[in-house]
Amino acid sequence: MSEMFKDIPKIPYEGPDSKNPLAFKHYNADEKVGDKTMREHLRFSVAYWHSFCGTGADPFGVGTMIRPWDDIADPMEKAKARARGAFEFFQKLGVDFFCFHDRDIAPEADTLRETNRRLDDITALLKELMQETGVQLLWGTACLFVNPRFVHGAASSCNADVFAYAAAQVKKAMEITHELNGLGYTFWGGREGYETLLNTNMGLELDNLARFFEMAVDYKNDLGMQAQFYIEPKPKEPTKHQYDFDVATVLGFLEHYGLDKHFKINVEANHATLAAHTFEHELRLARTRGMLGSVDANEGDLLLGWDTDHLPTDVYATTLGMYEILKAGGFTTGGLNFDAKLRRASFEPVDLAHGHIAGMDAFARGLKAAHRLIEDQALDSFIEERYASYTTGIGADIVNKKVGFKELEAYAVENDQIRNASGREEYLRNILNQYVAG
Ligand code: XUL
Numbered sequence: 001m002s003e004m005f006k007d008i009p010k011i012p013y014e015g016p017d018s019k020n021p022l023a024f025k026h027y028n029a030d031e032k033v034g035d036k037t038m039r040e041h042l043r044f045s046v047a048y049w050h051s052f053c054g055t056g057a058d059p060f061g062v063g064t065m066i067r068p069w070d071d072i073a074d075p076m077e078k079a080k081a082r083a084r085g086a087f088e089f090f091q092k093l094g095v096d097f098f099c100f101h102d103r104d105i106a107p108e109a110d111t112l113r114e115t116n117r118r119l120d121d122i123t124a125l126l127k128e129l130m131q132e133t134g135v136q137l138l139w140g141t142a143c144l145f146v147n148p149r150f151v152h153g154a155a156s157s158c159n160a161d162v163f164a165y166a167a168a169q170v171k172k173a174m175e176i177t178h179e180l181n182g183l184g185y186t187f188w189g190g191r192e193g194y195e196t197l198l199n200t201n202m203g204l205e206l207d208n209l210a211r212f213f214e215m216a217v218d219y220k221n222d223l224g225m226q227a228q229f230y231i232e233p234k235p236k237e238p239t240k241h242q243y244d245f246d247v248a249t250v251l252g253f254l255e256h257y258g259l260d261k262h263f264k265i266n267v268e269a270n271h272a273t274l275a276a277h278t279f280e281h282e283l284r285l286a287r288t289r290g291m292l293g294s295v296d297a298n299e300g301d302l303l304l305g306w307d308t309d310h311l312p313t314d315v316y317a318t319t320l321g322m323y324e325i326l327k328a329g330g331f332t333t334g335g336l337n338f339d340a341k342l343r344r345a346s347f348e349p350v351d352l353a354h355g356h357i358a359g360m361d362a363f364a365r366g367l368k369a370a371h372r373l374i375e376d377q378a379l380d381s382f383i384e385e386r387y388a389s390y391t392t393g394i395g396a397d398i399v400n401k402k403v404g405f406k407e408l409e410a411y412a413v414e415n416d417q418i419r420n421a422s423g424r425e426e427y428l429r430n431i432l433n434q435y436v437a438g
């Protein structure tokens, strides 16, 4: 097969002193960090939509990206060339996983029947490419937001025909994910939200969203599909108010409808910041509830209020993110999916390599720093000491539910000269600095 990305060589690991821009300085796939290799910890995945379908278009201008398949006119031939190019890129980068939406891999036709036939064609090609390369599908998903039929949402649309169409589309996307042994299946609620309450029946929309998930769980059982289901929270964009606002909202929704045992969370860094949380806050909440499944690895621009989806380079964020992932016991079915795109002005194919090298090196550094923070109990010992009052005496009685307000009042009147200790945030930030630099 002829080489498509001629400017991108196989990316080697050359270590922190290398000056070669097309080499890893920190990501050394087979190097062990604790009891696992970096490859096993990080489970990097490339997102098909941004890297191979993204055009660079914005509200003020058309696409800018130059890709090897640009001149192919026939949409299916183009889709096949794109698939071959994608796998060449995965191999050159040395990643083990990829993720896609149904509409990324095969172009939509005029009828649902023909669209599904096209999907079958490309699925067969992907299967071959996966077998040849050993690259696996981290998760699949359905695009329920680009086509105008989804203008009012999909499962939360006011139009029952749209609900039915979305169900048919997800059914097919689950089938091809299953056919490709996908480890997961993600639900990101593209337009599942609202613009104005003036035209919205919120109660029905939320109930319908839950009905849709129940049907997906039933069909997963029918298929005998093992893939882990994920929900990916996002607070806004494209709709003004998305129903899956943040981890807390998704947990509340899943628990309310009795769906929590069927799902885990796919936390996206830039979605966390859009929700006015940090990446590590969202990860911490998900892990605290045993719901941390996978990660969409990217970062936002704090000067801009939208989902800029940069390839991540902030080593503080990757360190604190990896800290949560390691504390959760590491990934099982999940991984770090670069749901991230190049800037519009970075339009040459080689920029894809620069962007992903940046992301992989940033997470490799984060992994090493987080591992050492945990090994040395650099934060744990402080936190343990900070909450020590709950391990004995009245604190232990509170934790063990041995006391109520009456007993606590009796205790408080005898112990009302309270002494608190410093939270030492600056001291702890100094420690974090040392680990991130080291
Ligand atoms: C959109 C987003 C999606 C999901 C998959 O902000 O993150 O690409 O990850 O549909």
Ligand code: CO
Binding pocket: 188, 232, 268, 296, 339
């Ligand atoms: Co995402």
